[in-house]
Amino acid sequence: MPEDQASQEGFTTHVMDGVKGGHDGMKGSPPSRTGTRTPAGKRRNLTLEDYYQGVINRDRTIIARAITLIESNAPHHFETAQELLQKLLPLTGNSIRIGISGVPGAGKSSIIEALGTSLCSADHRVAVLAVDPSSSITKGSILGDKTRMAELARMENSFIRPSPSGGMLGGVARKSRETMLLCEAAGYDVILIETVGVGQNEITVRSMVDFFLLVLITGAGDELQGMKKGVMEICDAIVVNKADGENLIPARSAAADYTNMLHYLTPATAGWTPRALACSARDRTGIDDIWDLIQEFRRTTDSSGVFQERRRLQVLEWVFNMVTEQLTERFYSHDGVRRIIPSLKEDLMSDRISPTMAVKKLLEVYDRVRIDRQP
Numbered sequence: 001m002p003e004d005q006a007s008q009e010g011f012t013t014h015v016m017d018g019v020k021g022g023h024d025g026m027k028g029s030p031p032s033r034t035g036t037r038t039p040a041g042k043r044r045n046l047t048l049e050d051y052y053q054g055v056i057n058r059d060r061t062i063i064a065r066a067i068t069l070i071e072s073n074a075p076h077h078f079e080t081a082q083e084l085l086q087k088l089l090p091l092t093g094n095s096i097r098i099g100i101s102g103v104p105g106a107g108k109s110s111i112i113e114a115l116g117t118s119l120c121s122a123d124h125r126v127a128v129l130a131v132d133p134s135s136s137i138t139k140g141s142i143l144g145d146k147t148r149m150a151e152l153a154r155m156e157n158s159f160i161r162p163s164p165s166g167g168m169l170g171g172v173a174r175k176s177r178e179t180m181l182l183c184e185a186a187g188y189d190v191i192l193i194e195t196v197g198v199g200q201n202e203i204t205v206r207s208m209v210d211f212f213l214l215v216l217i218t219g220a221g222d223e224l225q226g227m228k229k230g231v232m233e234i235c236d237a238i239v240v241n242k243a244d245g246e247n248l249i250p251a252r253s254a255a256a257d258y259t260n261m262l263h264y265l266t267p268a269t270a271g272w273t274p275r276a277l278a279c280s281a282r283d284r285t286g287i288d289d290i291w292d293l294i295q296e297f298r299r300t301t302d303s304s305g306v307f308q309e310r311r312r313l314q315v316l317e318w319v320f321n322m323v324t325e326q327l328t329e330r331f332y333s334h335d336g337v338r339r340i341i342p343s344l345k346e347d348l349m350s351d352r353i354s355p356t357m358a359v360k361k362l363l364e365v366y367d368r369v370r371i372d373r374q375p
Contacts, residue, residue: 051084055186056091058125060159063186067161070182071175085178088185093311095184096298099205101195101231102215107241108194110281111215111290113149118287119190120155127188128152128160129179131195159188177208177318206234207317210307211297212268213290214238216258218250232261234268237293243278243286251278271304272297336365 046054046065054062070081102108109130116126128149152158161179180191195205206212214235232238238258243251258276267274277293279286301307331337344361347353353361 091185099209127183238276244280
């Protein structure tokens with residue numbers, strides 16, 4: 001494997017090769033007029049101090065590279081990333097973290113762009129962490145959210161980072177929490193996390209944000225009923241989007257109905273009463289009302305102490321989640337476990353062994369090899 005390719009193997013995001021040929025990859029297409037492309041120059045390696053200075057000076061190129069470093073699975077990248085985060089830690093915590101989720105087609109990206117551009121115009125610094133679903137077949141992601149927020153992307157005090165979910169439940173990327181801290185250290189005071197919108201698994205993003213906003217639309221029918229209650233129980237507000245034209249009155253009516261429904265649920269945040277609003281991301285109406293509500297939430301939870309208590313509990317949960325993740329990784333990378341898995345798969349598919357017995361065998365192999373390695 002070439003050295004430059006080997007150095008990229010740890011990264012979670014790879015760019016797949018495109019089509020070949022001069023015209024959409026069609027056979028017999030004439031060669032490109034420009035001939036063979038000249039490879040782009042190799043980027044220089046950054047030191048820890050380069051990353052640190054780039055982040056605190058809000059250099060968006062270096063911030064993007066620092067996030068790529070954090071998302072990497074390579075051991076040598078992990079060490080540098082953790083040193084960087086440790087150095088940046090005193091600069092974190094000075095933002096409002098907002099999770100935004102909803103059903104596909106509800107207009108999450110449109111609301112984020114409308115809200116983000118409004119906040120940037122008001123001298124806020126906005127970071128958007130947009131999580132794109134990964135294919136269960138190719139493991140790839142389109143990562144097109146930045147393209148869909150073209151107006152916001154052009155604003156100097158904004159930063160948009162699309163990341164693949166990598167199949168992780170909860171609609172967030174594996175390193176979203178660490179990416180969020182890095183953006184805070186860079187001085188972004190509003191962090192917007194757009195999830196993939198996968199229904200009941202949204203509990204993951206709830207555990208890493210201060211305010212959870214659920215985006216819904218009218219006229220979607222009964223197919224939403226299965227996910228409404230579970231997600232509504234963890235949200236701090238609901239916004240009914242596309243309240244424009246002939247849909248204005250139905251959207252306002254739906255918002256009133258949702259507000260009534262929320263009164264019957266236990267609030268996700270102690271001392272806060274969730275409510276629903278209507279807005280139009282297209283017409284930019286009702287967007288300021290969303291921000292006013294978030295500010296009211298911040299004032300209420302700050303004065304009661306709930307805001308800081310939630311963040312302290314989230315740090316504890318984060319630690320134990322990482323312990324679980326690393327134990328899982330160690331288990332499946334174990335030599336004994338890796339050797340026995342192929343035969344166990346065959347036994348399971350041939351009904352020669354029960355799932356419970358397969359688990360027992362795996363754990364026995366792991367424990368036996370682990371004990372044998374102890375001094």
